[in-house]
Amino acid sequence: MSLASPFDAFPPDAPAETPLKTPAEKTFVVKGSAAYRRISLALxxxxxxTFSLLYAIQPLLPNLAAHYGVSPAESSLALSLTTGSLAIAILLAGAFSEGxxxxxxxxxSMLGAALCHIGAAMSPSWHMLLLLRAAEGFVLGGVPAVxxxxxxxxxxxxxxxxxxxLYVGGVAFxxxxGRVGVGLLMELCSWSTALTIIGVLDLIAAAGFALLLPPSRNFVRRKGxxxxxxxxxxxxxxxxxxMALVFLCGFLALGSFVALFNYLTFRLAAAPFGLSPGFISAMFLVYIAGVVASPWAGILADRHGRVPAQLIGVVLMAVxxxxxxxxxLVMIVLGLTGITGGFFIIHSVASGWVGRLAKGSKGHASSLYLLAYYAGxxxxxSGGGWLWSLGGWPAIVGLVSAMLGVILVATLRIGALEGL
Structure with a gap:
């Protein structure tokens, strides 16, 4: 008697012998249809x-440093190890999903990552927490590229x-x-319990995803x-x-964004601000700007081109x-709103650029983009921690400004290569 694979609940979208489809034979989902709405909600x-699991721990970095007796740079490993293992896993998952x-x-991937997240929340030691967070990132790799x-x-x-x-809007939300919820929950319970509750909510999200997402119509299985x-x-x-320039934009955009938010938590927790974890987490409500900006950026890119849309994102993030x-504090919150809106515009446009430029094997192309993205x-x-210890917040701002300058040049170059 053979044991059934857990993957049997989701059989392959297409048999191995499915021939390659020509563009004329493909049946695309049309905007406004019932299938389009189901896909949009599922994704x-x-x-x-994915991102509530990944980043719920970010506003807790000062708490982790105090609880486990580690430095700010060491506490950042609770996030950096997760995104690092995620970057590696994405490369493998994008390729594996082709078969x-x-x-x-x-x-x-969603189910396994939520379980690892709950385990990390209950971890008795710092090293065990890091191990489970790294495992969480690795398991989670099956979502973004695919x-x-x-x-x-x-x-x-x-x-x-x-x-x-719309997908990137879900990422922003x-x-x-994750960030705001864990901070607000900490006003009622411990940080461990708050992280556990986030994990349970994501188990429910995985179930909703399974019920909503329709089978692939145009996927061509490549076995072996x-x-x-x-x-x-x-x-x-x-x-x-x-394509390599698009990957560079993803690397620099998320690298800038994470460096800013990682060490802003330490800045706001220290004098002269001295904010509580709940208040610091509430600052992440600026992500509403990303929820709004991502779909808007996609519409703008479809109508007027990707270069103008991405340049708007760079300018917003730089200002x-x-x-x-x-x-x-008011100016900082306004600045964070611009940073968040600008970042999600850049990410939304760059993600669409990957699908547009890729010539077949889009899973491989997406995995390369997200490898660069999470490597950033x-x-x-974690590298920003070294600058933080040397020059404080001005050093972080200088690093990010330089990286945004490179994104601007890369965007103009991509446009020139596309003939826009």
Whole structure:
């Protein structure tokens, strides 16, 4: 008697012998249809679950430092290890989903990551917490790259920017809900209990995702790809004009964003602000700007082009970063709003650019983008701690300003390569 695979609950979207489909044979989901609404809601839940799990711990970094007796830079490992292992997993998951399918990969990743998150919340030691957070990131890798590939394959091309914007809106909402929710819950319970509650909510989100997401229509299963074949596919994407620059934009954008928010928590907890964990978490309500900006950026990109939309994001993020140098809490909140809106515009536009530029094997292309994206979070999130210890907040602002300048130049270059 053989044991059934847990993946049997989500059978492959297409059999291995499915022939490649030509563009004329593909059946895309049209904006406004019932299937489009189900996909949008399901992937909104996927984005919500992924990023509430990933970033719920961010406003707790000062609490972790105090509870476990570690430095600010060491406490940042609770986030950086997660995003680092996520970056590695995304590369593997994007490739594996080419042979297995999209839906099952996303569901089991959401479920496993939520369970790891609950385990980390109950961890008795610092090293155990880090181990479970790294495992959480690795398991979670099955969601982001596969979600981008699913959207690129299933949604009609002229609505791709809007659909990607809605997914990124779920990402923004999840990031906000995780950060704000854990802080508000800490006013009623311990940080461990607060993290556990977030994990349970994401188990519910995984169930909703499973019920809503329809089977793939245009997915072509590629069974038995060798490591060399995967490597050739990844290399082919890197050689596609403009693609490496899109990856660079993702690396720098999330690296900047995480560095700013990681060390802002320490700045606001110290004098002269001296804010409580609940109040610091409430600052993440600025993520509402990301929820609004992401779909808007997708619409703007579809109508007027990706270069103007991304440049707006860079300018908003740069102005907001400079505003945080102020000693006024109101100015800092306004600056954070600009940073958040600008970041999610950049990410939404760049995500759509990957689907537009990729020539086949969109799962591989998405995984490369998100590898760069989360590598930026991991490296800059912890590396910023060194600058924080040397030069404080002005050093963080200087680093981010330089990275935004590079994004601006890269965006103009991508536009030139596209002939825009």
């Amino acid at each position: 909104f839940l996927a984005g919500f679950a 297995f399918g999209r839906r099952g990969m996303m569901f089991w 979600a981008m590939a699913y959207i690129s394959e299933e949604i009609e091309p002229r609505s791709l920017g809007t659909a990607m914007g 999840g990031g906000m809900a 790809m060798s490591l060399a074949a995967h490597a050739r596919t990844w290399l082919g994407h890197l050689r596609t004009p403009g 907001g970063t400079l505003m945080t140098l102020s000693s006024s 979070s991991s490296s800059m999130g």
